[in-house]
Amino acid sequence: MSDKPSKTVYITTPIYYVNGSPHIGSALTTLCCDVLARYQRMRGHEVWFLTGTDEQATKCFEAAAEAGKEPLQFVTDLAAEFRAAWDGMDFAYDDFIRTTEPRHVSVVQEVFRRLRDSGDIYKGTYEGWYCVSDETFFRDTDVKPDGLCPNAECRKPLRRVQEENWFFRLSAYGDRLLEQIEANPGWLQPEFRKNEVIAFIKQGLRDASVTRGNNGWGIPVPDEPDKVVYVWFDALINYLAATGWPTDMERYEQLWPADAHLMAKEIFVRFHATMWPAMLMALGLPLPKQVYAHGWWVGATGQKEGKRTGGLPHPLALADELAGLTGAEKSVAVDAVRYLLIREMVFHGDSEYSHEGFLKRYNTDLANDIGNLCNRTVTMASRYFEGAAPTPAGVDEEVRAFAAQAAADYAAALDEYRFNGALEAAWRLVARMNRYIEEKTPWALAKRGERGELATVLYTCLEAVRVVACLVAPVMPTASAALFRQIGMEGASATWDDARGWGLLPAAAALPAPAPLFPRIQEAPAAAAQPAAVKPAAQPKEKPVTEAPAPAPAPEGPATITYDDFAKVELRVARVLAAERIPKADKLLKLTVDLGTEQRTILAGIAEMYEPEEVAGKQVVIVANLAPRKMRGIESQGMILAADTEGQAILLQPETEVPAGARVR
């Protein structure tokens, strides 16, 4: 993952919004980062695994008020809850950054200052609608007459606001972003989401408002304390702030650029693949090496009419349930959940969560396959060789090669974020060994007194279990340690050389009394009650992703054009003969206009401002030589000129009546 062995491998999750308890969605990202971090450490790399919480949002402030708590206390309590959940899931993060910490606040302000000085952040005026809940601006054209938030999941009343804001010149970075994407094929992943980013950028980026009015919460804008930094602009900077930039440059050099940003798909396109790299470009800093968006867990569809019955369990609740059903140690049950989440997931896409499927796979993969393999191996070795690992009479080359191949496949899969592929590779070895035992029938060898062969076979089995213990270590650290203990290697650490090696189990190692590592679920899985869901919509309840609109008057207009350029545009006066609404189109009117020499059909996005009967009879200015374009199945043969104020269209008309078709210049 890292091309420079000397550089620390820096892996991040997004920082999570502290508006509720952690759920399976944020747990998934964090789990995958944890697995990668543990794997990279196993490969001998220095690793820095960062996660944290996003606490500067206005929503947090308001949620605190509702809860009757001081805002800082409120977010501190929730941050502690996240840490407790992650600790409970055995996530070994190296740093947990909170955006209310001084080390974050100061860097955000420094970034703001630098970009303001460089002109990448400029002042503009915004007038329009604002949703406090979503912390998002909306243009008039985005808002329906009901005055409610356009976000279907919000629908709260909007506020009319007019304020001076600072804008980030995102629009200036589209081309450079596209160049970066093209020059670095593996940068944005997976591929199909990269294509979404390209489409998003190509349609044109708008400058983004990066400040809000200060209502007592948020990071104050330098020198302008009546404003705070917009929460998204603030949040992304955490990745940089955690490195110590710009004060601890030694540490920064060791960590930056990040090797991998992982996040769920909804915050990929606009933020991690667009805004964040643009911000870094503006700062003149290197970009993260890889940005990967994974999918979501979606609710089970098994029930009637395929309806999404939302409600995914909290991962720790799932672990509690497994511990209850099996009698396993809590830490082992946590490992089981870690395994099941990783194994059942199609990382790049959405995965269907099936509670029954999880429990079933617990029995098949963990209890039956790996747990029983270990148990039967240790039981036989212990029984036939007086409680110690046998000394082999030779090496089973076929199994040794098979194990090496499994390790290679495992590594290849993890390098491509195919987590389930890595586990499949490990399980191929498990299945091979269960077959191996049937083929070799050690019990028969014991009966016949073939001690040499018996020793080799059982040592081979123990070795294979050792390799499996190494391979599962990143996913199931506790279970890995338990496997080592069972084969007489208590306290052994799993390095990658151990995973690839063979014959590393010390001969005559004392074997403890065998005990099932993953006790089976006896109860029929279908009858097991599903643990309480965290909340109805258990998907990551993320911040809205609507960007702020560009300011009304852009300080710098578009580049100048020559007169010849202008002369290409054929503007003419036309009279509207008829106007009608188009079914299912909120904004479009279909106009029939008279150009003197001909009549044309033109579609115009003015339905929200003008009734059809208002428009009919008016003289308007049209672009007569614009390429036709179909909308709503109707071809528009020109374009009506209108003034754009507050997103509303006001038609332009000649001062006095002129002949239809008159040229405008």
Next chain:
RNA sequence: GGCGGAGUGGCUCAGUGGUUAGAGCGAACGGCUCAUAAUCGUUAGGUCGUGGGUUCGACUCCCACCUCCGCUACCA
């Protein structure tokens, strides 16, 4: 509306031109007995969304259509 993804045995999925389309789970049958009623083997089961086309040959390429999903969009 545009762009993109998906539609393969009961379930979850793999499979980007070439013998009888694969895996896991589930099912049936059989073996074994070291083991957590575990394990191993065998078998059943798919007109690969629909209809055309290209090709000696298509799940795999092309066209149209249907269904589901994602991104984006009604202001030309």
